[in-house]
Structures are given as structure tokens and as C-alpha cells.
Amino acid sequence: MRVLVVYNPTAGRRRLDRLRRFLDVLRSHGVEVLVSPTRHAGHAPELVRAAAGEGFTHVIAAGGDGTIGEVAAGLMDWPFVERPILGILPLGTANVLAHEIGVAFRPDRNAASLLAGRVAMLHPGLLQAGGQTRLFLQMAGVGFDAQVVHRLSLPLKRRIGRSAYAVQSCREVGRYPFPVLDVTLDGQRHAAFGVIVSKGRYYGGRYTIAPDATPHAPGFSVTLLDRGGAVFATKAALALLADRGGALGGTRRIRAQRIEVASSMPVPVQCDGDPAGHTPAVMTAAMESLRVIV
Numbered sequence: 001m002r003v004l005v006v007y008n009p010t011a012g013r014r015r016l017d018r019l020r021r022f023l024d025v026l027r028s029h030g031v032e033v034l035v036s037p038t039r040h041a042g043h044a045p046e047l048v049r050a051a052a053g054e055g056f057t058h059v060i061a062a063g064g065d066g067t068i069g070e071v072a073a074g075l076m077d078w079p080f081v082e083r084p085i086l087g088i089l090p091l092g093t094a095n096v097l098a099h100e101i102g103v104a105f106r107p108d109r110n111a112a113s114l115l116a117g118r119v120a121m122l123h124p125g126l127l128q129a130g131g132q133t134r135l136f137l138q139m140a141g142v143g144f145d146a147q148v149v150h151r152l153s154l155p156l157k158r159r160i161g162r163s164a165y166a167v168q169s170c171r172e173v174g175r176y177p178f179p180v181l182d183v184t185l186d187g188q189r190h191a192a193f194g195v196i197v198s199k200g201r202y203y204g205g206r207y208t209i210a211p212d213a214t215p216h217a218p219g220f221s222v223t224l225l226d227r228g229g230a231v232f233a234t235k236a237a238l239a240l241l242a243d244r245g246g247a248l249g250g251t252r253r254i255r256a257q258r259i260e261v262a263s264s265m266p267v268p269v270q271c272d273g274d275p276a277g278h279t280p281a282v283m284t285a286a287m288e289s290l291r292v293i294v
């Protein structure tokens with residue numbers, strides 16, 4: 001077993017001790033581990049691509065959802081037969097994917113599951129928006145939630161964690177114009193005020209938005225918001241926090257393979273909780289899958 005750990009030192013808050021404990025367990029079992037810290041956003045895929053051909057059996061994304069997505073994107077560029085298994089050491093703020101697929105949060109248990117080698121398949125989504133194609137493992141969204149992600153203050157997120165999203169939502173809800181989106185799901189057109197394309201059940205932590213979604217199979221569960229406006233957005237957010245997101249009136253859930261979103265004005269898009277340009281946006285399944293430690 002030869003392990004590359006791609007570590008985002010800016011993820012979450014005070015997580016270095018957890019990384020150290022994880023490394024100690026692996027090294028005490030004689031595993032060869034190399035740690036590569038990221039130096040800037042977008043560095044993780046470069047580190048992963050540069051490691052191709054060096055005989056790594058596993059690449060661990062040590063960080064939050066953004067880091068996992070970047071590591072996964074780098075791994076997708078390896079030839080399928082040589083592609084290492086993805087591992088996740090959750091050090092981020094929301095860690096949605098880690099909750100979704102049942103990754104151990106305690107570093108010693110996480111290292112133990114890596115040593116035990118239990119693996120599942122991940123079927124990523126591809127998002128085309130803002131002139132770029134990005135991979136997503138958990139969800140992509142268009143509308144108010146993406147506006148909050150675009151405007152989120154990173155220093156505030158580092159200081160108060162997930163509460164920063166609530167603060168920013170309160171700031172944005174009065175000024176977001178809620179334009180109508182033209183959404184095409186497998187060729188069928190719908191009008192909506194917001195779209196959330198889910199690969200997994202969870203949203204923003206461990207709040208269930210799409211009980212029928214699974215990242216272990218191809219396809220998406222699409223939540224369409226049929227209403228706009230500050231009052232409905234606030235109700236929807238409160239319902240999600242009460243974990244009643246799946247039962248909220250004014251929303252529809254539809255399964256689809258290809259999602260196209262257009263609008264008369266540019267509307268923000270988010271990809272696994274990170275800003276991803278503006279509409280138009282297209283979401284499809286990636287051609288290949290990834291193996292992940294669970």
C-alpha cells in the first residue's frame with residue numbers, strides 16, 4: 001500500500017492534529033505515506049495528476065468537500081486501470097460527502113477503514129458553467145443557494161464555520177431578485193426559481209434534501225423550487241434545518257440524467273458548495289466512476 005495524502009491546510013479549523021493522528025496510525029502499520037499540502041485553490045488536481053505513474057494505490061483527500069472534489073477531478077485524469085482508490089479524511093467545515101457515504105470522522109477509525117480496504121463506487125456528475133467543466137460528487141445548484149455561496153465571506157466561514165451560510169443567507173434574501181429559470185430535464189422543460197441537482201441525500205451538512213439520491217449509482221435527483229421570494233426561501237431553509245426538506249410544499253423532485261438551466265439574466269451556479277460561474281449550466285454524468293474507501 002502506497003498512500004498520497006493531499007492536505008488542504010486552510011480547510012475547516014485547527015485540523016492539523018487530526019491529520020497527524022491519521023498518519024501515525026498508518027505509519028505504525030508500515031504504510032508508506034507521502035503528504036502533499038495544497039498551496040492555493042485548484043492546486044489539488046495538479047498534485048494528483050503529477051503523482052500519476054508513481055505507484056500510489058490510494059490518494060487521500062484531507063480537507064472539506066472542495067478538496068475532495070478537486071482530488072477526485074485529478075484522479076479522473078489517471079488511466080482507469082491505474083487509478084488509485086480515493087480516501088477521505090474529513091477536515092472541512094460541512095463535510096457533506098463524508099456524512100453521505102459513511103466515512104469515519106475519528107482519524108484512528110478512518111485509518112482503520114483504509115487498512116481494512118472496504119470500497120464503494122462513486123459516480124460523479126459533470127457541471128458545465130461559466131466556460132468551465134467541473135466535477136461534482138454531492139450536488140450542484142442554481143439560484144438563491146448559489147448566490148449565498150458566491151457571496152460567502154471566507155474569513156467569516158473560517159471563524160464561525162457553517163453558521164456563516166445562515167448569516168450570508170439573511171444578508172442575501174432581501175436583495176436576490178429570484179429570476180425564473182428555464183430548466184430542461186431529459187428534454188422536458190420546466191419553469192423554476194431554483195434548482196438543486198443531487199448526487200447524494202444530504203445538503204449543507206446532514207440535512208436531507210433528496211432521500212432517493214445516491215452517489216453510488218448514475219443519475220441525479222433534481223429538486224425544483226416552484227416558488228421564489230424571500231418568504232418562501234426562508235421557509236425552505238427552515239424546513240431543511242428541521243430536516244423536513246424532502247416534504248416541503250412548493251418543491252418538486254424529479255429523477256433525470258441530463259439537466260440544462262438557462263435564464264434571461266446570469267444566475268449564480270454552485271458546485272459542491274463552491275462558486276461555479278453563472279448560467280447557462282448543464283449537468284450530466286461523468287463517463288467513468290471512482291473507487292472510494294467507506
Ligand SMILES: Nc1ncnc2c1ncn2[C@@H]1O[C@H](COP(=O)(O)OP(=O)(O)OP(=O)(O)O)[C@@H](O)[C@H]1O
Pocket residue numbers: 008009010011012038039040041042043063064065066067068070091092093094095096273274
Ligand atoms: N492552500 C490553499 N489556500 C487557499 N485555498 C485553498 C488552499 N488549498 C485548497 N484551497 C481551496 O479551499 C477551498 C475550500 O476548502 P475545503 O472545501 O477543503 O474546506 P472547507 O470549505 O472548510 O470545507 P467544506 O467544503 O466541507 O465546507 C477548496 O475549494 C480549495 O480550492
